[in-house]
Amino acid sequence: MTQQPLAGLVVLDLTQIFNGPYATFLLAAAGATVIKIEPPEGEHLRKRTVNKASQLPYAMLNAGKHSLRLNLKTTQGKQILLDLAKKADVLVENFAAGVMDKLGIGKAAMAAVNPQLIFASSSGYGEQGPYRDYPAMDLTMQAMCGIINATGFADGDPVKAGPAVCDFLSGIHLYAAIATAIAGRERTGQSMPVEVSMMEASYFALSSNLGMVFTGEPNIPSRTGNRHGALIVCPYNVYPAADGHVAIIVNHDKHWQSLVDAFDSPHLAKDPRYANNASRVKNMEEVDNIVSNWTKPLNRSAIFNLLISKQVPCSPVRDLNEVMNDEHLHARGSLQWVDHPDYGRMPAAASPLRFNGQASLPSRFSVPLGADSKDILKQFLNMSDEQIQPLEKNGVI
Secondary structure, eight states: OOOOTTTTOEEEEOOOTTHHHHHHHHHHHTTOEEEEEEOTTOOHHHHTOSSGGGHHHHHHHTTTOEEEEOOTTSHHHHHHHHHHHHHOSEEEEOSSTTHHHHTTOSHHHHHHHOTTOEEEEEESSOSSSTTTTOOOOHHHHHHHTTTTTTSSOTTSOOOOOSSOHHHHHHHHHHHHHHHHHHHHHHHHSOOOOEEEEHHHHHHGGGHHHHHHHHTOOTTOOSOOTTSOTTSOSSSEEEEEETTEEEEEEOOSHHHHHHHHHHTTOGGGGTOTTTSSHHHHHHTHHHHHHHHHHHHTTSOHHHHHHHHHHTTOOEEEOOOHHHHHTOHHHHHTTSEEEEEETTTEEEEEEOEEEEETTEEEOOSSOOOOTTTTHHHHHHHHHOOOHHHHHHHHHTTOO
16 A cells, blocks of 8 residues: 555644544544644543443544643643644644633744644634634534524424534534645645634535525525425425335436336426426425325335436435444445454544545554653653653643
């Protein structure tokens, strides 16, 4: 296998929970040496491990990283971070805006010791603006940027999206910003700080819903259930099956022809009420009833196999146990069952980014807090055991 594209890159990871740790997970999976720096009690996600359900997220997002326990509220802890920054390529943090500056280890302090260091930040609302100091977590961000109000059915209450969409959208953008800055530094020889706001990273995901609002039409529903966010594609819904549900989308009229062929009603392709997408949108209730009446007595697998054979986009609505054991993901190496030394048997997830066609499984399991502290100080700062012992004794590391 060829060398990973980011091999040799050193990343200082001060992030916590989801968005920052996912960005640094992607960096580690691409070959970077990621040093996760945590406070004496561990970062928040590690501290959440109150039961088995809370162990998998930490193990997933922090695989492939090295752990340094470091108290940044001490003078010696700050100095160790600054010394490490001299040897690093990237520093990533997702504290609230201004926290790093208050600690005396913000962008200016880092640039003073290493002008080539890429200082990458992510926060809820960004470093400037009226909302700068608002605390932000995925739930509140979903509410603030309109995702909750756009989720659910028109006659029901707003509902949050099941996954932590804002956290991971911003984590992906943070990785992209870091990768872009690395490429820029290679081309120009100059480094630059990068910043990603959770709110701004989430906005584009609402493009269909925003398009409907943009029309200015009255009585627009905030929530469209499982239908298209702007109600401009039909059929586009989740339909009942004998053993659950299936999702079906007809993206163009050829899909509609194939769909009605599947339930032996080819005349519907020529019916002026349904012949094209615009007419189907006008008769959305009728179309959904037609499709539902066909799917309802059939099993998910029968519907799926038939429609896939006709190239109609569809999928069974699967539970998470089905997804975790998905044959496709395991065949591609994206998921692999492993025996974690601390958490037991669990599925290890590879980075979705493939280099040279290879799935990038983490190079190592997530490790206990501070497991690599001594090795990191010895390797990067040439510290001796005699120098390290007082740091341990005084709670610096």
